[in-house]
Amino acid sequence: MTDHREGTHVGTQGESPHEAVGLRNQLRERWHAQSERTRMGESLGGAIVLAIFFYFLDHALAVAVLTIAAIYWTYRLPPLPWRLVAQAVLVGVFLIFGPRSFAILLAIAYALSWIPARRRAWAIPAAVLLMAIAYPFYVDKLFTVPVFGAWPDVPTGVYMLVFVMMAVGLNIVVGYAGLLDLGYVAFYATGAYTAAWFASAQFAGQRCPKPGVSVDNCPVAAVPVHNFNFWGVGVPAGTGGIHISVWLLLLAAGIITAAFGIIIGLPTLRLRGDYLAIVTLGFGEILPQIARNGDSLFGYNVTNGPNGITPLDPPGFGHAVSNATGGVLPSNFLTCCTAKYFGHTIESADVYFWFAIILLLITVFCSFRLQFSRLGRAWIAIREDETAAAAMGIPLMRTKTWAYASGAFFGGVAGAYYAVFKSATFPGDFFFNISVFILCMVILGGMGNIWGVVVGAAFLAYLNQEGLANTGAWINANIHVGKHHPNIDVPLYSAGIYGVIIVVTMLFRPEGLIPSRRRAAELHEGVHDEPLYDTAHAGAEA
């Protein structure tokens, strides 16, 4: 089994993760063959050597390496007396010497680890949620992470949440139903432009107030022709255009995008996986081009071309609702905030952040409910074997179209919310890179696993917005040969970095960082392609 001569068998990955085929599995096997004590000694020794090496680069990095090794090995200690003591000591050390905020985070993490396993499934998400909601209050006081720098600020947090939403939406298409969508940015764009059209002065038009005079010869200022306001918030007087309440628009953007997904899906979803991927890529390229050239589409200015549509109306609840709730629900997100709690003045970015959390919660909830619904199980069946699923009576086209529609819905809502947050929509935001970026989030986190996707997406969105710049600054400051500094512009190479992440993940851990168990089994099992000549292998598989 382990001895495939070159060219006789197409598989090199091993038929299950337990078989020591391939370098990674062999190394892992050899590592686990050693006794616990040797492993502990070797890894602690390795950590110390690494820390000494890093000490010359950056002191904080050395401390970080030692801390990670300590956290890992305290977790391996026998639980009751020793682990507790070690954890207390570790927290105490950081309380006295190191960053206090890290000690507090560590203490919370340790407290969570002592919760019984059956409650942990609820307790950990609840704790993470609480800490996320409170994030704007303590972000200024957090420690700096070595290499990555400061924690992301609140606007970056909104960006991260929006992209997590999109990744969870794409996960429905790619992770659940197994349809590779390389044009997810089209859904993002549809949502963003829906918000931009119906909450801005885009369709105001111009006319001269004097009768019978054209706009070009008008002696006084031209006034807008169309003016439609339906619960729109923060619209300056005299601006025309369509202004619909942003809350309605979020829903509308989702529905329109879902309808768009169905329209795209109906003719194309019958295609095989890789053809489908290329067709979605085609749509993902066509739509931004329409947006870019849309300033004169048959003579009409639909999208305002490369200049984009800006500004958009801010979200808000209007004065009536705001007064009725005592100001808890802000009347206008941009001008809302003066209140001060716990030494932190609420800013408008904080409000955007909290509503993004609410939207994300709805998305994750729907995604969970879908996963185990009749529809979700049908998706998994189609993903695993389309022919068998069709034979069991699953309507292929309808099921796949629903996957598309639900994925598109969340992409549209996220796109609309992000457009409203930025108060702008530009065609330059919708490049193919973004599709791959979102796909990279899903793959890195683990296709099919919501928590994996959430973690992967949050991390990559953070990298894109702040992390790469911070990392680049650290590299340029600390890594140098003599007096020669590399001065690499790391964010410029973001696409290549995502490429490396995709390739490394697919080669070494195709199931992602936090895998869905079912998906991992599929990926390791490989295609059911029995070699005719390898009888021992065929027996083992059955």
Added chain:
Amino acid sequence: MAADASAPTLTARFKRPSVVSSVGLLLVFALIVLLIKELTVSPSQFFQVTLIGLTNGAVYALIALGYTLVYGILELINFAHGDVFMLGGMFTITFGTHFFNLHQGQGFAIVPIVFATLILAMLACGAINATIEFIAYRPLRSAPRLAPLITAIGVSFIIQDIGLAWKGPNYVTAPDVFPHSNVFSFKGVDYQWNHLIVVLITIPVLLALLWLVQQTRQGKAMRATAQDKDAAAIMGINVNRTISFTFLIAGCLAGAAGTLYSLWATTVRFDQGFQLGLISFTAAVFGGIGNLPGAVLGAVLIGLIQAWNEGLPWHMPGSDWTESIVFSILILILIFRPEGLLGERTPEGG
């Protein structure tokens, strides 16, 4: 193969009704009517643009053949292929200008230099493409179909950034060495040598490829591996080496295309390969993916359509819409005739 077994059953399941194909025919008919109208509006411009389209098509053909060869043998859309083509252009600039001091006004001395640059760029791109296969695709040979496809996208991005780090984010200029004098000038239709040279170099390369795939022992091994890897292995064909060889050949074609394109268009940029690669992939699908003459036919058609769109005077969308038109063709082809113009559904080379 289990993955393939579903394909015929599914096509049988969704039997295309005749309405769909008549809609497709209607579209083709409308296009022909449009072209005749263009021809009557301005005949000289029409022929001029058509000749440029042929040159476009020759470059696309070289790239499209790489896609079709790899798809034929592995059923993998090698997204990185377009970027290897881009690297070919960059190699041309480096080899030509820095090693051989290629510049304008050298007379016939450019012939051996261009030839040597072409060979070097082909070899370099072939080696890179085979290396990509060895590192990124071979470990995933037994994984589900989508795994290598996703990896290919990642590799494409990596190569783009290699180009970015190598030559910077701006257009790099190649020396404009092909002569711009007219081959012929007939009633306002001018055909210049630089367009013709591209076609003249492309044709022998295409013939050599056809000979390689259809006449040689290695070509036979490639066709056998494309049909059935297991059966080919039983017959003593070294499957992995054959696949590597296919990637080598595909890379060589991309290198040739890179050299010709960079010397013809005289600019190269790191992200150019991806766009041109997608257009060429469309050409490969158009002609019938896995089918070598089909790829050439599709490439010429796509080249002509692009040139007509960008150059014709009467009510054409213009170069702002080229990508949209090409991708619309891709989508329409995949919906109406997924096997392409010349293809059968069996992915075999030759």
